[in-house]
Amino acid sequence: MTRLPSNPAETVVELTGITKRYPGTLANDAVDLTLRSGEIHALMGENGAGKSTLMSVLYGEVRPDEGTIRIDGREVRFSGPSDAIGAGLGMVHQSFRLFDSLTVAENVVFHAEPGRRGLLDRAAARRRVAELAEEHGLPVDPDARTGTLPVGVRQRVEILRLLHRGARVLILDEPTAVLTPDEARRLFTVLKSLAAQGRSVVLVTHKLHEVLEGTDRVTVLRDGRVTARLRTRDTTAGELAEAMTGRRVDLDRPHPPGTPGREVLTVTGVRGVDLTVRAGEIVGVAGVAGNGQSELVEALAGLRPVEAGRVELAGHDITHASPVRRREAGLAYVPEDRAAVGTAPTASVADNLAMGHHRRLATRRGLLRPAVLRAHARTLIDRFGIKTPSPATPAGALSGGNLQKLLVGRELAHEAPLLLVEQPTRGVDIGAVRHIHDQLIAYRDAGHAVLLVSAELSEIRALSDRVLVMYEGRISASYTRDEADEHSLGLALAGAEARPA
Numbered sequence: 001m002t003r004l005p006s007n008p009a010e011t012v013v014e015l016t017g018i019t020k021r022y023p024g025t026l027a028n029d030a031v032d033l034t035l036r037s038g039e040i041h042a043l044m045g046e047n048g049a050g051k052s053t054l055m056s057v058l059y060g061e062v063r064p065d066e067g068t069i070r071i072d073g074r075e076v077r078f079s080g081p082s083d084a085i086g087a088g089l090g091m092v093h094q095s096f097r098l099f100d101s102l103t104v105a106e107n108v109v110f111h112a113e114p115g116r117r118g119l120l121d122r123a124a125a126r127r128r129v130a131e132l133a134e135e136h137g138l139p140v141d142p143d144a145r146t147g148t149l150p151v152g153v154r155q156r157v158e159i160l161r162l163l164h165r166g167a168r169v170l171i172l173d174e175p176t177a178v179l180t181p182d183e184a185r186r187l188f189t190v191l192k193s194l195a196a197q198g199r200s201v202v203l204v205t206h207k208l209h210e211v212l213e214g215t216d217r218v219t220v221l222r223d224g225r226v227t228a229r230l231r232t233r234d235t236t237a238g239e240l241a242e243a244m245t246g247r248r249v250d251l252d253r254p255h256p257p258g259t260p261g262r263e264v265l266t267v268t269g270v271r272g273v274d275l276t277v278r279a280g281e282i283v284g285v286a287g288v289a290g291n292g293q294s295e296l297v298e299a300l301a302g303l304r305p306v307e308a309g310r311v312e313l314a315g316h317d318i319t320h321a322s323p324v325r326r327r328e329a330g331l332a333y334v335p336e337d338r339a340a341v342g343t344a345p346t347a348s349v350a351d352n353l354a355m356g357h358h359r360r361l362a363t364r365r366g367l368l369r370p371a372v373l374r375a376h377a378r379t380l381i382d383r384f385g386i387k388t389p390s391p392a393t394p395a396g397a398l399s400g401g402n403l404q405k406l407l408v409g410r411e412l413a414h415e416a417p418l419l420l421v422e423q424p425t426r427g428v429d430i431g432a433v434r435h436i437h438d439q440l441i442a443y444r445d446a447g448h449a450v451l452l453v454s455a456e457l458s459e460i461r462a463l464s465d466r467v468l469v470m471y472e473g474r475i476s477a478s479y480t481r482d483e484a485d486e487h488s489l490g491l492a493l494a495g496a497e498a499r500p501a
Contacts, residue, residue: 010036011073012200013058013089013169018067020053022397024389027053028064029224035169040191040201042211042232045221046244046429047401048387051204054221055171058202059091060084090162091171094400096154100147104140105129108161132160137190151289152183159190170194171202174426176210179288181457181490188214206429208237220244245431255441257481258282258465264330264418264449269309271296272474275451277418282440282450284464284484286457288493292473293453294336297420300451301333302326303341314417327356332416334407336423336453338400342407345396349388350377352395353410384409385435401428408436412443419443422453437463457489471495 013035020028028050035041045051056062058069060078069076071087078084081091098107105125114124126142133140138156140149146157155175162170172191176184191201191214203215211218212232220228220243228243241249260278267275273296277283287293298304300311302323311319313329321329335341343352350373354361361372377391384405388398395403408424424440425433440463444450454460460467467484469477469492477492 010038012037012071014070014073015054015058016068016070018054018057018064018069020050020057020062020064024393026224028057028067030067031221031224031226033219033226035200035202036217037200038195038198039216040195040203040214042215042218043202043204043221044206044211044218044240044244046431047405048223048399049221049244049429050224051221052173052399055091055173055202055204058084059089059171085165085167088166088168089171090165090167090169092155092158092162092173092175094173096151096158098146098154098157100145102146103142104144104146104149104157104160105142107146107157108132108142108164110161112165128164129160132163136160136163137186137193152179155179155187167199169200169202171204173204174206175203176205176207179455181486182494183288184210206433208240208430211240212237222246241430244429247431249430249434255437255462258444260465261447264314265300265451266312267300267309268311270299270306270311271309273309273470275468275475277449277451279417279447279449280444281465282444282452282463284460284467285451285453285470286460286467286489286493287453287455287470289455291470293470294422295473296470297333297335297422297451297453301331301335301420303335327414327416330417332356332411332414332419334411334419334421334424336426338403338407339396343395343403346394348392349381349386349395349398349406350374350391352406353377353380353391353413355410356414357410380406380409380413384439385432401432404428405432405436408439412439415446415448417448419448419450420453421450423455424452425454425456425459433459457486457493460484460489461486469493 011034015031015033018028018031031054043051053062057064060081060083076087108129109125114121114128129140129142138160140153140156140160146154175187179187195201205211215232218230218232218235218240219226220240222244258281260281262279263276264279265277267273271292285293295304299306302321306319310317313331316329318326318329339345354373354376358368361368361376374391381388386405386409387402395406398406404426411419425436428436440450452463461484465481467479468475469489479488
Protein backbone atom coordinates (compact mmCIF):
# COMPACT_ATOMS: atom_id res chain seq x y z
CA MET A 1 0.00 0.00 0.00
CA THR A 2 1.14 3.55 -0.76
CA ARG A 3 2.53 5.31 2.29
CA LEU A 4 1.98 9.06 2.25
CA PRO A 5 4.32 11.52 3.93
CA SER A 6 2.51 14.21 5.89
CA ASN A 7 3.23 17.88 5.47
CA PRO A 8 3.45 19.37 8.97
CA ALA A 9 2.51 22.80 7.62
CA GLU A 10 -0.87 21.43 6.53
CA THR A 11 -1.55 19.10 9.45
CA VAL A 12 -4.48 20.08 11.65
CA VAL A 13 -4.85 16.89 13.71
CA GLU A 14 -2.14 14.35 14.40
CA LEU A 15 -2.72 11.10 16.28
CA THR A 16 0.49 9.27 17.14
CA GLY A 17 0.79 5.80 18.66
CA ILE A 18 -2.79 5.69 19.92
CA THR A 19 -3.29 2.48 21.88
CA LYS A 20 -6.45 1.50 23.73
CA ARG A 21 -7.01 -1.81 25.51
CA TYR A 22 -10.20 -3.30 26.84
CA PRO A 23 -10.45 -6.62 28.70
CA GLY A 24 -9.70 -9.27 26.09
CA THR A 25 -9.43 -6.74 23.26
CA LEU A 26 -6.71 -4.51 21.83
CA ALA A 27 -8.98 -1.96 20.14
CA ASN A 28 -6.23 0.36 18.86
CA ASP A 29 -2.64 -0.77 18.46
CA ALA A 30 -0.22 2.16 18.03
CA VAL A 31 -2.39 3.91 15.45
CA ASP A 32 -1.10 6.99 13.62
CA LEU A 33 -3.41 9.27 11.66
CA THR A 34 -2.97 12.78 10.27
CA LEU A 35 -5.72 15.08 9.08
CA ARG A 36 -4.92 18.02 6.87
CA SER A 37 -6.60 21.35 6.41
CA GLY A 38 -9.20 21.34 3.64
CA GLU A 39 -9.43 17.58 3.12
CA ILE A 40 -12.10 14.91 3.41
CA HIS A 41 -10.40 11.91 4.99
CA ALA A 42 -12.10 8.51 5.03
CA LEU A 43 -11.60 6.11 7.93
CA MET A 44 -12.50 2.57 6.92
CA GLY A 45 -12.28 -0.89 8.43
CA GLU A 46 -14.28 -3.96 9.34
CA ASN A 47 -16.51 -4.00 12.40
CA GLY A 48 -14.32 -4.20 15.47
CA ALA A 49 -11.32 -2.80 13.56
CA GLY A 50 -11.07 0.12 15.98
CA LYS A 51 -12.59 3.01 14.02
CA SER A 52 -15.13 4.05 16.62
CA THR A 53 -12.61 3.73 19.43
CA LEU A 54 -10.12 5.91 17.56
CA MET A 55 -12.71 8.62 16.90
CA SER A 56 -13.90 8.41 20.50
CA VAL A 57 -10.30 9.02 21.59
CA LEU A 58 -10.03 12.01 19.26
CA TYR A 59 -13.34 13.44 20.46
CA GLY A 60 -12.49 13.08 24.14
CA GLU A 61 -15.03 10.35 24.90
CA VAL A 62 -12.34 7.73 25.59
CA ARG A 63 -8.87 8.19 27.11
CA PRO A 64 -6.07 6.31 25.33
CA ASP A 65 -3.70 4.07 27.26
CA GLU A 66 -0.80 5.31 25.15
CA GLY A 67 -0.17 7.86 22.42
CA THR A 68 -0.60 11.56 21.83
CA ILE A 69 -3.03 13.93 20.16
CA ARG A 70 -1.81 17.16 18.60
CA ILE A 71 -4.03 19.95 17.33
CA ASP A 72 -2.20 22.49 15.15
CA GLY A 73 1.06 21.00 16.37
CA ARG A 74 0.25 21.43 20.06
CA GLU A 75 -0.20 18.35 22.25
CA VAL A 76 -3.60 18.22 23.97
CA ARG A 77 -5.29 15.98 26.51
CA PHE A 78 -9.07 15.96 26.37
CA SER A 79 -11.00 15.12 29.52
CA GLY A 80 -14.28 15.04 27.61
CA PRO A 81 -16.07 16.13 24.43
CA SER A 82 -16.39 19.68 25.72
CA ASP A 83 -12.58 19.99 25.56
CA ALA A 84 -12.60 18.66 22.00
CA ILE A 85 -15.33 21.11 21.04
CA GLY A 86 -13.28 23.91 22.56
CA ALA A 87 -10.36 22.85 20.38
CA GLY A 88 -12.47 23.14 17.24
CA LEU A 89 -13.67 19.54 16.82
CA GLY A 90 -17.25 18.42 16.28
CA MET A 91 -18.87 15.03 15.76
CA VAL A 92 -22.14 13.85 14.20
CA HIS A 93 -22.96 10.41 15.60
CA GLN A 94 -25.05 7.76 13.86
CA SER A 95 -27.78 8.32 16.44
CA PHE A 96 -28.51 12.02 16.34
CA ARG A 97 -28.21 13.83 19.68
CA LEU A 98 -30.95 16.39 19.27
CA PHE A 99 -33.87 17.43 21.46
CA ASP A 100 -37.06 16.60 19.58
CA SER A 101 -39.18 19.05 21.58
CA LEU A 102 -36.94 22.03 20.80
CA THR A 103 -36.91 24.09 17.61
CA VAL A 104 -34.15 23.90 15.06
CA ALA A 105 -32.74 27.21 16.27
CA GLU A 106 -32.80 26.11 19.92
CA ASN A 107 -30.97 22.87 19.05
CA VAL A 108 -28.33 24.62 16.95
CA VAL A 109 -27.41 27.19 19.63
CA PHE A 110 -27.73 24.81 22.60
CA HIS A 111 -24.84 25.41 25.04
CA ALA A 112 -23.69 28.33 22.87
CA GLU A 113 -26.75 30.56 23.07
CA PRO A 114 -26.81 34.22 22.08
CA GLY A 115 -28.03 36.02 25.18
CA ARG A 116 -29.87 39.18 26.02
CA ARG A 117 -30.20 40.29 29.64
CA GLY A 118 -29.32 36.79 30.80
CA LEU A 119 -31.94 35.10 28.61
CA LEU A 120 -31.86 33.33 25.25
CA ASP A 121 -32.17 35.86 22.45
CA ARG A 122 -34.49 33.84 20.24
CA ALA A 123 -34.48 36.37 17.42
CA ALA A 124 -30.69 36.32 17.33
CA ALA A 125 -30.69 32.51 17.40
CA ARG A 126 -33.06 32.37 14.42
CA ARG A 127 -30.97 34.89 12.51
CA ARG A 128 -27.78 32.96 13.23
CA VAL A 129 -29.29 29.69 11.99
CA ALA A 130 -30.68 31.33 8.87
CA GLU A 131 -27.27 32.86 8.10
CA LEU A 132 -25.43 29.55 8.58
CA ALA A 133 -28.01 27.67 6.52
CA GLU A 134 -27.69 30.16 3.66
CA GLU A 135 -23.89 30.27 3.81
CA HIS A 136 -23.40 26.50 3.73
CA GLY A 137 -26.32 25.33 1.60
CA LEU A 138 -28.11 23.55 4.45
CA PRO A 139 -31.74 24.71 4.18
CA VAL A 140 -33.77 24.43 7.39
CA ASP A 141 -36.68 26.20 9.06
CA PRO A 142 -35.29 27.73 12.30
CA ASP A 143 -38.74 27.59 13.92
CA ALA A 144 -39.58 23.96 13.07
CA ARG A 145 -39.85 21.45 15.90
CA THR A 146 -36.92 19.10 15.40
CA GLY A 147 -38.89 15.95 16.20
CA THR A 148 -41.18 16.56 13.21
CA LEU A 149 -38.37 16.78 10.66
CA PRO A 150 -37.26 14.11 8.16
CA VAL A 151 -33.99 12.43 9.01
CA GLY A 152 -32.07 14.24 6.27
CA VAL A 153 -33.05 17.63 7.68
CA ARG A 154 -32.20 16.52 11.22
CA GLN A 155 -28.72 15.71 10.00
CA ARG A 156 -28.41 19.25 8.64
CA VAL A 157 -29.31 20.52 12.10
CA GLU A 158 -26.48 18.48 13.62
CA ILE A 159 -23.99 19.90 11.11
CA LEU A 160 -25.25 23.46 11.65
CA ARG A 161 -24.80 23.02 15.39
CA LEU A 162 -21.14 22.09 14.86
CA LEU A 163 -20.60 25.06 12.56
CA HIS A 164 -22.24 27.41 15.05
CA ARG A 165 -19.74 26.24 17.64
CA GLY A 166 -16.90 27.04 15.26
CA ALA A 167 -15.86 23.47 14.42
CA ARG A 168 -12.89 23.34 12.06
CA VAL A 169 -12.79 19.53 12.12
CA LEU A 170 -16.01 17.58 11.54
CA ILE A 171 -16.23 13.84 12.31
CA LEU A 172 -19.19 12.14 10.62
CA ASP A 173 -20.06 8.55 11.54
CA GLU A 174 -21.89 6.71 8.73
CA PRO A 175 -23.63 9.95 7.68
CA THR A 176 -25.50 8.61 4.64
CA ALA A 177 -26.95 5.48 6.23
CA VAL A 178 -30.47 6.96 6.33
CA LEU A 179 -30.35 9.29 3.31
CA THR A 180 -31.74 8.96 -0.20
CA PRO A 181 -29.18 8.99 -3.03
CA ASP A 182 -30.08 12.61 -3.79
CA GLU A 183 -29.71 13.63 -0.13
CA ALA A 184 -26.34 11.86 0.01
CA ARG A 185 -25.15 13.73 -3.07
CA ARG A 186 -26.24 17.03 -1.54
CA LEU A 187 -24.44 16.17 1.69
CA PHE A 188 -21.19 15.57 -0.17
CA THR A 189 -21.64 18.86 -2.00
CA VAL A 190 -21.81 20.54 1.41
CA LEU A 191 -18.80 18.63 2.73
CA LYS A 192 -16.71 19.53 -0.30
CA SER A 193 -17.71 23.18 0.15
CA LEU A 194 -16.64 23.07 3.81
CA ALA A 195 -13.32 21.50 2.82
CA ALA A 196 -12.81 24.22 0.20
CA GLN A 197 -13.19 26.78 3.01
CA GLY A 198 -10.33 25.12 4.89
CA ARG A 199 -12.30 22.89 7.25
CA SER A 200 -11.40 19.21 7.57
CA VAL A 201 -13.74 16.23 7.55
CA VAL A 202 -13.25 12.69 8.87
CA LEU A 203 -15.76 10.38 7.21
CA VAL A 204 -16.32 7.02 8.91
CA THR A 205 -18.11 4.86 6.35
CA HIS A 206 -18.41 1.38 4.89
CA LYS A 207 -19.55 2.60 1.48
CA LEU A 208 -16.77 2.16 -1.02
CA HIS A 209 -18.36 4.31 -3.72
CA GLU A 210 -18.65 7.23 -1.30
CA VAL A 211 -14.99 6.99 -0.43
CA LEU A 212 -13.91 6.80 -4.06
CA GLU A 213 -16.15 9.64 -5.20
CA GLY A 214 -16.07 12.01 -2.24
CA THR A 215 -12.79 11.85 -0.31
CA ASP A 216 -9.16 12.90 -0.70
CA ARG A 217 -7.32 10.32 1.42
CA VAL A 218 -8.14 7.04 3.12
CA THR A 219 -6.84 5.36 6.27
CA VAL A 220 -7.79 1.69 6.66
CA LEU A 221 -7.77 -0.19 9.98
CA ARG A 222 -7.79 -3.94 10.50
CA ASP A 223 -7.70 -5.56 13.95
CA GLY A 224 -6.76 -2.23 15.53
CA ARG A 225 -3.80 -1.53 13.23
CA VAL A 226 -3.37 0.68 10.18
CA THR A 227 -3.12 -1.47 7.07
CA ALA A 228 -3.21 1.24 4.42
CA ARG A 229 -2.83 4.97 3.92
CA LEU A 230 -3.93 5.86 0.41
CA ARG A 231 -4.67 8.75 -1.89
CA THR A 232 -8.21 8.16 -3.03
CA ARG A 233 -7.41 8.95 -6.65
CA ASP A 234 -4.72 6.25 -6.64
CA THR A 235 -6.82 3.37 -5.28
CA THR A 236 -9.72 1.10 -6.26
CA ALA A 237 -12.70 -0.48 -4.56
CA GLY A 238 -11.00 -3.87 -4.70
CA GLU A 239 -7.82 -2.56 -3.10
CA LEU A 240 -9.78 -0.91 -0.27
CA ALA A 241 -11.82 -4.05 0.35
CA GLU A 242 -8.67 -6.18 0.48
CA ALA A 243 -7.01 -3.73 2.89
CA MET A 244 -10.04 -3.96 5.19
CA THR A 245 -10.51 -7.71 5.10
CA GLY A 246 -7.05 -9.08 4.34
CA ARG A 247 -8.43 -11.02 1.39
CA ARG A 248 -9.84 -10.42 -2.06
CA VAL A 249 -13.56 -9.63 -2.07
CA ASP A 250 -15.70 -10.16 -5.17
CA LEU A 251 -17.72 -6.94 -5.14
CA ASP A 252 -19.66 -7.49 -8.35
CA ARG A 253 -20.79 -11.09 -8.08
CA PRO A 254 -24.43 -11.20 -9.24
CA HIS A 255 -27.08 -13.16 -7.36
CA PRO A 256 -29.34 -15.33 -9.52
CA PRO A 257 -33.10 -14.67 -9.28
CA GLY A 258 -35.27 -16.71 -6.98
CA THR A 259 -37.97 -19.20 -7.91
CA PRO A 260 -41.18 -17.99 -6.24
CA GLY A 261 -43.62 -20.63 -5.02
CA ARG A 262 -46.64 -20.53 -2.79
CA GLU A 263 -47.77 -17.38 -0.96
CA VAL A 264 -46.31 -17.30 2.55
CA LEU A 265 -47.24 -13.77 3.64
CA THR A 266 -50.41 -12.00 2.56
CA VAL A 267 -51.12 -8.49 3.82
CA THR A 268 -54.44 -6.85 2.99
CA GLY A 269 -55.33 -3.30 4.00
CA VAL A 270 -52.86 -3.05 6.90
CA ARG A 271 -52.00 0.63 7.36
CA GLY A 272 -53.31 1.03 3.81
CA VAL A 273 -50.85 -1.51 2.40
CA ASP A 274 -51.46 -4.66 0.35
CA LEU A 275 -48.58 -7.02 -0.44
CA THR A 276 -47.61 -10.65 -0.79
CA VAL A 277 -44.34 -12.52 -0.33
CA ARG A 278 -43.87 -16.00 -1.76
CA ALA A 279 -41.65 -18.86 -0.75
CA GLY A 280 -38.36 -18.65 -2.61
CA GLU A 281 -38.38 -14.89 -3.16
CA ILE A 282 -37.10 -11.72 -1.55
CA VAL A 283 -39.41 -8.72 -1.72
CA GLY A 284 -37.54 -5.51 -1.04
CA VAL A 285 -39.20 -2.45 0.48
CA ALA A 286 -37.34 0.76 -0.29
CA GLY A 287 -38.08 4.10 1.30
CA VAL A 288 -36.52 7.03 3.06
CA ALA A 289 -36.77 6.72 6.85
CA GLY A 290 -40.07 8.08 8.12
CA ASN A 291 -42.27 6.95 5.24
CA GLY A 292 -44.04 4.17 7.13
CA GLN A 293 -41.95 1.12 6.37
CA SER A 294 -40.81 0.60 9.97
CA GLU A 295 -44.37 0.96 11.27
CA LEU A 296 -45.58 -1.59 8.73
CA VAL A 297 -42.95 -4.14 9.74
CA GLU A 298 -43.68 -3.58 13.44
CA ALA A 299 -47.36 -4.29 12.73
CA LEU A 300 -46.43 -7.49 10.90
CA ALA A 301 -44.13 -8.53 13.76
CA GLY A 302 -46.83 -7.95 16.39
CA LEU A 303 -45.11 -4.98 18.04
CA ARG A 304 -47.80 -2.55 16.88
CA PRO A 305 -51.58 -3.27 16.89
CA VAL A 306 -53.26 -3.86 13.54
CA GLU A 307 -56.27 -1.56 13.59
CA ALA A 308 -57.58 -2.53 10.17
CA GLY A 309 -56.84 -5.16 7.56
CA ARG A 310 -55.64 -8.76 7.71
CA VAL A 311 -52.30 -10.57 7.95
CA GLU A 312 -51.95 -14.20 6.93
CA LEU A 313 -48.84 -16.32 7.43
CA ALA A 314 -48.82 -19.65 5.58
CA GLY A 315 -52.62 -19.56 5.43
CA HIS A 316 -53.12 -18.76 9.13
CA ASP A 317 -54.68 -15.52 10.31
CA ILE A 318 -52.16 -13.82 12.63
CA THR A 319 -53.67 -10.32 12.42
CA HIS A 320 -54.06 -10.01 16.18
CA ALA A 321 -51.63 -12.71 17.32
CA SER A 322 -48.96 -11.97 19.91
CA PRO A 323 -45.27 -11.85 18.92
CA VAL A 324 -44.78 -15.26 20.55
CA ARG A 325 -47.68 -16.73 18.60
CA ARG A 326 -46.27 -15.27 15.38
CA ARG A 327 -42.92 -16.90 16.03
CA GLU A 328 -44.65 -20.21 16.60
CA ALA A 329 -46.51 -19.71 13.31
CA GLY A 330 -43.23 -19.34 11.45
CA LEU A 331 -42.00 -15.75 11.60
CA ALA A 332 -38.42 -14.61 12.24
CA TYR A 333 -37.67 -10.92 12.72
CA VAL A 334 -34.56 -8.74 12.48
CA PRO A 335 -35.60 -5.27 13.74
CA GLU A 336 -33.97 -2.01 12.71
CA ASP A 337 -33.03 -1.12 16.29
CA ARG A 338 -30.61 -3.91 17.17
CA ALA A 339 -29.77 -2.60 20.65
CA ALA A 340 -33.16 -1.58 22.08
CA VAL A 341 -35.43 -4.12 20.33
CA GLY A 342 -33.32 -6.91 18.85
CA THR A 343 -31.01 -7.79 21.72
CA ALA A 344 -30.55 -7.56 25.48
CA PRO A 345 -27.22 -5.68 25.88
CA THR A 346 -26.59 -6.76 29.48
CA ALA A 347 -27.18 -10.45 28.72
CA SER A 348 -24.38 -12.63 27.36
CA VAL A 349 -23.76 -13.34 23.70
CA ALA A 350 -24.81 -16.96 24.33
CA ASP A 351 -28.09 -15.90 25.96
CA ASN A 352 -28.84 -13.47 23.14
CA LEU A 353 -28.20 -16.12 20.52
CA ALA A 354 -30.65 -18.41 22.33
CA MET A 355 -33.52 -15.91 22.45
CA GLY A 356 -36.40 -17.35 20.48
CA HIS A 357 -34.66 -20.75 20.56
CA HIS A 358 -34.72 -21.13 24.32
CA ARG A 359 -37.69 -23.51 24.44
CA ARG A 360 -35.91 -25.89 22.06
CA LEU A 361 -32.68 -25.62 24.03
CA ALA A 362 -34.31 -26.12 27.42
CA THR A 363 -34.80 -29.40 29.29
CA ARG A 364 -38.17 -31.03 29.58
CA ARG A 365 -38.59 -29.25 32.90
CA GLY A 366 -38.09 -25.89 31.25
CA LEU A 367 -34.56 -25.33 32.52
CA LEU A 368 -31.90 -23.90 30.23
CA ARG A 369 -28.78 -26.04 29.83
CA PRO A 370 -25.62 -23.89 29.96
CA ALA A 371 -23.49 -26.36 28.03
CA VAL A 372 -26.07 -26.53 25.24
CA LEU A 373 -26.34 -22.73 25.14
CA ARG A 374 -22.56 -22.40 24.82
CA ALA A 375 -22.37 -25.00 22.05
CA HIS A 376 -25.23 -23.33 20.18
CA ALA A 377 -23.52 -19.95 20.55
CA ARG A 378 -20.15 -21.21 19.27
CA THR A 379 -21.83 -22.65 16.19
CA LEU A 380 -23.45 -19.33 15.28
CA ILE A 381 -20.35 -17.31 16.23
CA ASP A 382 -18.33 -19.37 13.75
CA ARG A 383 -21.02 -19.39 11.05
CA PHE A 384 -21.53 -15.61 11.07
CA GLY A 385 -18.05 -14.44 12.02
CA ILE A 386 -19.11 -12.70 15.23
CA LYS A 387 -16.05 -11.18 16.90
CA THR A 388 -16.42 -11.66 20.65
CA PRO A 389 -13.92 -12.60 23.38
CA SER A 390 -16.22 -15.43 24.48
CA PRO A 391 -19.89 -16.52 24.48
CA ALA A 392 -20.08 -15.15 28.04
CA THR A 393 -19.28 -11.58 26.94
CA PRO A 394 -22.19 -9.14 27.40
CA ALA A 395 -23.76 -8.40 24.02
CA GLY A 396 -23.54 -4.68 24.76
CA ALA A 397 -19.75 -4.92 24.67
CA LEU A 398 -19.77 -5.88 20.97
CA SER A 399 -19.26 -3.36 18.20
CA GLY A 400 -22.41 -2.32 16.38
CA GLY A 401 -21.56 -4.45 13.37
CA ASN A 402 -20.89 -7.56 15.43
CA LEU A 403 -24.14 -7.02 17.33
CA GLN A 404 -25.85 -6.94 13.93
CA LYS A 405 -24.18 -10.21 12.94
CA LEU A 406 -25.44 -11.74 16.19
CA LEU A 407 -28.99 -10.63 15.50
CA VAL A 408 -29.07 -11.74 11.86
CA GLY A 409 -27.45 -15.07 12.70
CA ARG A 410 -29.89 -15.81 15.50
CA GLU A 411 -32.93 -15.19 13.30
CA LEU A 412 -31.66 -17.08 10.26
CA ALA A 413 -30.96 -20.07 12.50
CA HIS A 414 -34.73 -20.40 13.07
CA GLU A 415 -35.25 -21.62 9.46
CA ALA A 416 -38.68 -19.98 9.73
CA PRO A 417 -40.95 -19.83 6.66
CA LEU A 418 -40.92 -16.01 6.75
CA LEU A 419 -38.13 -13.61 7.62
CA LEU A 420 -38.86 -9.93 8.23
CA VAL A 421 -35.54 -8.09 8.10
CA GLU A 422 -34.88 -4.37 8.47
CA GLN A 423 -31.52 -2.82 7.55
CA PRO A 424 -29.65 -6.16 7.69
CA THR A 425 -26.21 -4.67 6.98
CA ARG A 426 -26.41 -1.19 8.52
CA GLY A 427 -23.04 -0.40 10.07
CA VAL A 428 -21.57 -3.70 8.84
CA ASP A 429 -18.25 -3.90 7.00
CA ILE A 430 -17.84 -4.95 3.37
CA GLY A 431 -16.76 -8.51 4.13
CA ALA A 432 -19.68 -9.07 6.48
CA VAL A 433 -22.10 -7.46 4.02
CA ARG A 434 -21.15 -10.05 1.41
CA HIS A 435 -21.51 -12.85 3.96
CA ILE A 436 -24.94 -11.67 5.18
CA HIS A 437 -26.14 -11.21 1.59
CA ASP A 438 -25.05 -14.75 0.74
CA GLN A 439 -26.86 -16.07 3.80
CA LEU A 440 -30.08 -14.24 2.85
CA ILE A 441 -29.90 -15.61 -0.70
CA ALA A 442 -29.29 -19.12 0.66
CA TYR A 443 -32.26 -18.66 3.01
CA ARG A 444 -34.44 -17.72 0.04
CA ASP A 445 -33.15 -20.57 -2.08
CA ALA A 446 -33.99 -23.02 0.72
CA GLY A 447 -37.65 -22.14 0.09
CA HIS A 448 -38.19 -19.38 2.64
CA ALA A 449 -39.87 -16.02 2.07
CA VAL A 450 -38.04 -12.78 2.90
CA LEU A 451 -39.47 -9.28 3.29
CA LEU A 452 -36.46 -6.96 3.23
CA VAL A 453 -36.56 -3.29 4.30
CA SER A 454 -33.41 -1.33 3.52
CA ALA A 455 -32.38 2.28 3.00
CA GLU A 456 -29.54 1.06 0.76
CA LEU A 457 -30.64 1.04 -2.86
CA SER A 458 -27.63 -1.08 -3.81
CA GLU A 459 -28.74 -3.70 -1.28
CA ILE A 460 -32.36 -3.61 -2.43
CA ARG A 461 -31.30 -4.01 -6.05
CA ALA A 462 -28.73 -6.74 -5.30
CA LEU A 463 -31.07 -8.97 -3.31
CA SER A 464 -34.68 -8.34 -4.31
CA ASP A 465 -36.75 -10.34 -6.77
CA ARG A 466 -39.42 -7.62 -6.55
CA VAL A 467 -39.12 -4.07 -5.22
CA LEU A 468 -41.83 -2.00 -3.53
CA VAL A 469 -41.33 1.68 -2.73
CA MET A 470 -43.05 3.29 0.25
CA TYR A 471 -43.77 6.99 0.20
CA GLU A 472 -45.83 8.81 2.82
CA GLY A 473 -47.10 5.55 4.30
CA ARG A 474 -48.26 3.86 1.11
CA ILE A 475 -46.83 1.56 -1.56
CA SER A 476 -46.28 4.14 -4.28
CA ALA A 477 -44.40 2.01 -6.80
CA SER A 478 -43.70 -1.62 -7.66
CA TYR A 479 -40.90 -2.94 -9.85
CA THR A 480 -39.71 -6.25 -11.14
CA ARG A 481 -36.08 -7.14 -10.60
CA ASP A 482 -35.15 -5.94 -14.10
CA GLU A 483 -37.11 -2.68 -13.85
CA ALA A 484 -35.56 -1.58 -10.53
CA ASP A 485 -32.79 0.68 -11.81
CA GLU A 486 -31.29 3.33 -9.54
CA HIS A 487 -32.78 6.25 -11.47
CA SER A 488 -36.37 4.97 -11.28
CA LEU A 489 -36.06 4.03 -7.62
CA GLY A 490 -34.54 7.40 -6.77
CA LEU A 491 -37.50 9.20 -8.38
CA ALA A 492 -39.97 6.97 -6.55
CA LEU A 493 -38.22 7.51 -3.20
CA ALA A 494 -38.71 11.27 -3.67
CA GLY A 495 -42.38 10.83 -4.62
CA ALA A 496 -41.81 11.80 -8.25
CA GLU A 497 -42.77 8.44 -9.81
CA ALA A 498 -45.82 6.32 -9.01
CA ARG A 499 -46.19 2.74 -10.22
CA PRO A 500 -48.75 0.98 -8.01
CA ALA A 501 -48.67 -2.80 -8.03
